[in-house]
Amino acid sequence: MLVVLPPKIYKNIFLIAASCMMLFHNRFSLAQTLVTTVEAESGTRAGGLTIATANAGYSGTGYITNMTSAADKLTIPVTVPSAGNYQLVIRYNGPYGPKDQDIYVNGVFVSSLHFPETTGYTDLTAGSLTLNAGANTIGIYKNWGYTDFDKISLFTVPLHDYSTVAPNLIDANATPEAKALYNYIKAGYGTRIISGQTSDYYNTVSPNAAKKPVIRAYDFQHYTVGYSYLWNNATASHTFGWEDDGTTQAAIDWYNSTCQKGMVAFHWHWHSPSGGQAGTNTFYTNSTAFDVTKAVTQGTPEYTAVIRDIDSIATQLKRLQAAGVPVLWRPLHEAGGAWFWWGAKGPAAALALYDMVYNRIVNYHNIHNLIWQWSTPEANWYPGNSKVDMLGYDSYPGAYNYGTQKLIFDQLYTIVNGQKILAMTENGPIPDPDLCFSSDAKWAYVMSWSDLVTQQNSSAQLNLVYNHAKVLTLDEVTTATNTAQLTAAGPAAICTGGSVLLKANTAKGYTYKWYNGTNLITGSTSSAYTATTAGSYTVTVTATGACTTTSAPLAVTSAMPAVLITPASATTFCQGENVKLNASTGAGYTYQWKIGGVAVAGSTSSSYTATSGGSYTVEVTSGAGCKDTSPGTDVVVTSPSIWYADTDGDGAGDPAVTKTACAKPANYVATAGDACPNDANKTAAGNCGCNKTEASCLDCMGVPNGTAALDVCNQCAGGTSDITPKTNISQCTTTSAVAAFASTIKMYPNPTAVDCHIQLPGNAFNVVIYNGAGTAVFNKTFENEAVVGAELPQGIYLVRIEQDGNIELKKLIKE
Known part of the structure; x- marks a missing residue:
C-alpha cells in the first residue's frame, strides 16, 4: 500500500498566508511622470484602522496604522486623466518586520504585495495598475497586517516590451528539441498564454475534451533514496527508499502520444537527503533537520548526500534526453518562502545549491535538454539572468480570486530587466486572460496545481480559460519539434551548377522523405538535402509515435539571368x-x-x-x-554605291542624275549610259536625237532622217542644208539668236510637284511637251504666260517653246 500526501496540502497553507515574498526596488526602472499624490489619511478606513502622528517623518496630517484584523481595509480615492496603466508608489513604514498586504483596484483584487522591513518611511515601487479614466479607488487590505501607510503616488508608465527576451538558452549546448521549445514559447510571449496542468488532474481539467492543456507537469520526488513514502509490505508501513513509480516513462509516452505537441515540465519535491520521519513530507523545513548550509560545503556528509540525489535525478533526465523530450525544469522552487529545506537558511545557501544542481547536471552529466526555471520571486534570491531561462511565480491568492498578480508581474519584469520569460509556474485560481492582457501582465503560461484547479476555479472560469482565443491549448500547438519545418541554409535561387542545402527540423527518432513537387526523391532520407535543380521541395517528417507531417513547400529557383539580345x-x-x-x-x-x-x-x-x-x-x-x-x-x-536615275525604265541610267546609297533607290539603276533618259526606246541620240522615231524623223530642212538641226543662232544648218552650223553665239548676226531668245524665257518652279509657269513676253508662243517615249502629251498656244504640268504624272519631260520662228528646248521634272 502506498499513501502519498500531496505537497500542496501543506504548502498551500503557507502560500495563502504569504503569496508574495517579494523584495521590491525602491526606485523607478522606467522614465515616469507624476500624475497624482494622495495622502493615506484622506482614504476611507474600515475595521480598526486609525490615523496616528507618533512616528515622525510622515507627510500630510498623519499616517494610517493599527492594521491588525481581517476587517482592516484602507480605500484611497484617486483620479486620473485617462484610462490606462499607472505606476503605483506607496510610502510606508515597516517597523514590525516584512509583511504582505493585498492590493485592490475599484474593489477587485489585483495582487499581493510585499513590504520589506524598514526603520522609517520609504517609497515602495509596487508595479502598475489598470485604472479607468476619472475616479478610481486603490485599496490596501490586510493580509499579514502590521504596516503603516503614509501616502500613495501614481505615475505614467510605458507598457512592457516582450520582444527583449534573451534569444538563446543559458546552456550553449542545448539540444535542438530544447531550443525549438524555447523559441516557440518565446515567439508567443506577450501574445498568448499557454495552458498547463499537473499530471494528476491533466485529463479532467478542461471542460472541452478537444481543448487539453499544453503543459503537463510531473514530479521527481520518488527518485531519491530519501523518498519517505516507500511502502514496506512486511511492516505495512512507510519507509525511505528510491522507487521508479513510472513517472519518467509516463512523461515520455505522453509526449510522444501528442506528436511532440505537448510540453513536459518537471519540478522536484526533494525529500530530505537525510533525516526526517518516514511517511511525512520531509521536503518541508519543519519536517527535517537537514542543513542546506552544510550541503553546499564540500567534504560534509550533507554534501555527499546532495550529490547522490542530484545524480539520481540525472538518470531520469538522461532518459528524457535520450527520448528527445525537452523539459521545463524547475528545481528548488519557492526557495524564498523558507518552507522547503533548501530555502530554510536564506538566499546564499539556496543559490549555492542551485549552482551545484546546474553544474552537476549540465557539466558533469552532459544533460542539455532542459529549460532552466527559477520560481521564487524575491530579487535578492534571484540567481541572475546568466543562470536562468525563465522566472516563475507560484500564485495562490485564494479560491475564485482571478486577479492577474499584476504587481508581482511588474516586479519580476524589473528583476530580469525584461530579458527573461515570465510564467505563472503554479496557480490555484487561473487569472482572467482578458485582464492579463488589458493590464499588461501577460504571463507566458499558467500551471494549475492538482485538484486546486477544481477547488479554486468555477466551471465558468475553466470554460472561459480553455475556450479563450488567447489561451493556447494542445490542439493549437505547431512547434518546430512536432511540425515538419523546411529551411534553406543559403539563397534558394541557385546558379547553373550550384546548389542549396535544404534542412528539416531534427529530433530524436525522426525519419524523412524528400519530394520535388509530387516526385519522391529516391534515397534521400536524411534531415538535409542538397538541391541542385529548381523545383518546389517538401519534406515529410515522421516522429516517434508514427506522427507524420509535411512541410510547407520551399521553392528553389534558378538565379541564372535571362540572356537575350x-x-x-x-x-x-x-x-x-x-x-x-x-x-x-x-x-x-x-x-x-x-x-x-x-x-x-x-x-x-x-x-x-x-x-x-x-x-x-x-x-x-x-x-x-x-x-x-x-x-x-x-x-x-x-558600303554605299552610286545609283543612276532610270526615268524611262529602260534599264540604263541617266549619268547626270545620281544618288549615293547602300540600297537601290526606286527608279534608279546601277548602270549609267542612257543618252536619251526620257526615251524608253533609245539609249543613244541616233540621227535625229532622242524622243524621235528614226524612220519618220524629219530634220529642219524637212528631209527624212536628215541631220540638219538648229544651231546656236537658230539657223537650220548641217546635213543637207549646206550651211555650216554656228557653235558660238558671238557668231550670230541676227536678234533671233538662240541665246537671246532663251534669255527671255522664265520657267518655274522646276522641278515641280504641281504645275510650272512659263513666261515669255511678246507675241503668242506655242508649248509642246514630250514624255520619255518621245510622244507629245501637251500642245497649246499661250499669250505672255503658260501654266503647264498639273495633269502630268511624275517623270522627266522635254518642253519645246516656239515664238516667231525661234525654238527653245527645256527639261521639266515633275515630282
Missing part, C-alpha cells in the same frame, strides 16, 4: 548608320558587351549601339552572382 532595328545597314542592341533586364543585373568574344571596354549597360559589323554577345550577371552569355547577334555593315 533584341535589336531595335535591322542588323544589316549602311555604313554610317547603327543599330541599338538591347539585353534582357532584371533586378540586380550587370552587363558586359563583347564583339567576337572580346569585351568592349566601358560597355556595361543593358544596351549597346553597334556601328560596325561583327558577332555581338552580352554577358549578364544576376543579383545572385550567376553569369550567362547570350547567343551571338550578327551585325552586317555595307
Whole structure:
C-alpha cells in the first residue's frame, strides 16, 4: 500500500498566508511622470484602522496604522486623466518586520504585495495598475497586517516590451528539441498564454475534451533514496527508499502520444537527503533537520548526500534526453518562502545549491535538454539572468480570486530587466486572460496545481480559460519539434551548377522523405538535402509515435539571368548608320558587351549601339552572382554605291542624275549610259536625237532622217542644208539668236510637284511637251504666260517653246 500526501496540502497553507515574498526596488526602472499624490489619511478606513502622528517623518496630517484584523481595509480615492496603466508608489513604514498586504483596484483584487522591513518611511515601487479614466479607488487590505501607510503616488508608465527576451538558452549546448521549445514559447510571449496542468488532474481539467492543456507537469520526488513514502509490505508501513513509480516513462509516452505537441515540465519535491520521519513530507523545513548550509560545503556528509540525489535525478533526465523530450525544469522552487529545506537558511545557501544542481547536471552529466526555471520571486534570491531561462511565480491568492498578480508581474519584469520569460509556474485560481492582457501582465503560461484547479476555479472560469482565443491549448500547438519545418541554409535561387542545402527540423527518432513537387526523391532520407535543380521541395517528417507531417513547400529557383539580345532595328545597314542592341533586364543585373568574344571596354549597360559589323554577345550577371552569355547577334555593315536615275525604265541610267546609297533607290539603276533618259526606246541620240522615231524623223530642212538641226543662232544648218552650223553665239548676226531668245524665257518652279509657269513676253508662243517615249502629251498656244504640268504624272519631260520662228528646248521634272 502506498499513501502519498500531496505537497500542496501543506504548502498551500503557507502560500495563502504569504503569496508574495517579494523584495521590491525602491526606485523607478522606467522614465515616469507624476500624475497624482494622495495622502493615506484622506482614504476611507474600515475595521480598526486609525490615523496616528507618533512616528515622525510622515507627510500630510498623519499616517494610517493599527492594521491588525481581517476587517482592516484602507480605500484611497484617486483620479486620473485617462484610462490606462499607472505606476503605483506607496510610502510606508515597516517597523514590525516584512509583511504582505493585498492590493485592490475599484474593489477587485489585483495582487499581493510585499513590504520589506524598514526603520522609517520609504517609497515602495509596487508595479502598475489598470485604472479607468476619472475616479478610481486603490485599496490596501490586510493580509499579514502590521504596516503603516503614509501616502500613495501614481505615475505614467510605458507598457512592457516582450520582444527583449534573451534569444538563446543559458546552456550553449542545448539540444535542438530544447531550443525549438524555447523559441516557440518565446515567439508567443506577450501574445498568448499557454495552458498547463499537473499530471494528476491533466485529463479532467478542461471542460472541452478537444481543448487539453499544453503543459503537463510531473514530479521527481520518488527518485531519491530519501523518498519517505516507500511502502514496506512486511511492516505495512512507510519507509525511505528510491522507487521508479513510472513517472519518467509516463512523461515520455505522453509526449510522444501528442506528436511532440505537448510540453513536459518537471519540478522536484526533494525529500530530505537525510533525516526526517518516514511517511511525512520531509521536503518541508519543519519536517527535517537537514542543513542546506552544510550541503553546499564540500567534504560534509550533507554534501555527499546532495550529490547522490542530484545524480539520481540525472538518470531520469538522461532518459528524457535520450527520448528527445525537452523539459521545463524547475528545481528548488519557492526557495524564498523558507518552507522547503533548501530555502530554510536564506538566499546564499539556496543559490549555492542551485549552482551545484546546474553544474552537476549540465557539466558533469552532459544533460542539455532542459529549460532552466527559477520560481521564487524575491530579487535578492534571484540567481541572475546568466543562470536562468525563465522566472516563475507560484500564485495562490485564494479560491475564485482571478486577479492577474499584476504587481508581482511588474516586479519580476524589473528583476530580469525584461530579458527573461515570465510564467505563472503554479496557480490555484487561473487569472482572467482578458485582464492579463488589458493590464499588461501577460504571463507566458499558467500551471494549475492538482485538484486546486477544481477547488479554486468555477466551471465558468475553466470554460472561459480553455475556450479563450488567447489561451493556447494542445490542439493549437505547431512547434518546430512536432511540425515538419523546411529551411534553406543559403539563397534558394541557385546558379547553373550550384546548389542549396535544404534542412528539416531534427529530433530524436525522426525519419524523412524528400519530394520535388509530387516526385519522391529516391534515397534521400536524411534531415538535409542538397538541391541542385529548381523545383518546389517538401519534406515529410515522421516522429516517434508514427506522427507524420509535411512541410510547407520551399521553392528553389534558378538565379541564372535571362540572356537575350533584341535589336531595335535591322542588323544589316549602311555604313554610317547603327543599330541599338538591347539585353534582357532584371533586378540586380550587370552587363558586359563583347564583339567576337572580346569585351568592349566601358560597355556595361543593358544596351549597346553597334556601328560596325561583327558577332555581338552580352554577358549578364544576376543579383545572385550567376553569369550567362547570350547567343551571338550578327551585325552586317555595307558600303554605299552610286545609283543612276532610270526615268524611262529602260534599264540604263541617266549619268547626270545620281544618288549615293547602300540600297537601290526606286527608279534608279546601277548602270549609267542612257543618252536619251526620257526615251524608253533609245539609249543613244541616233540621227535625229532622242524622243524621235528614226524612220519618220524629219530634220529642219524637212528631209527624212536628215541631220540638219538648229544651231546656236537658230539657223537650220548641217546635213543637207549646206550651211555650216554656228557653235558660238558671238557668231550670230541676227536678234533671233538662240541665246537671246532663251534669255527671255522664265520657267518655274522646276522641278515641280504641281504645275510650272512659263513666261515669255511678246507675241503668242506655242508649248509642246514630250514624255520619255518621245510622244507629245501637251500642245497649246499661250499669250505672255503658260501654266503647264498639273495633269502630268511624275517623270522627266522635254518642253519645246516656239515664238516667231525661234525654238527653245527645256527639261521639266515633275515630282
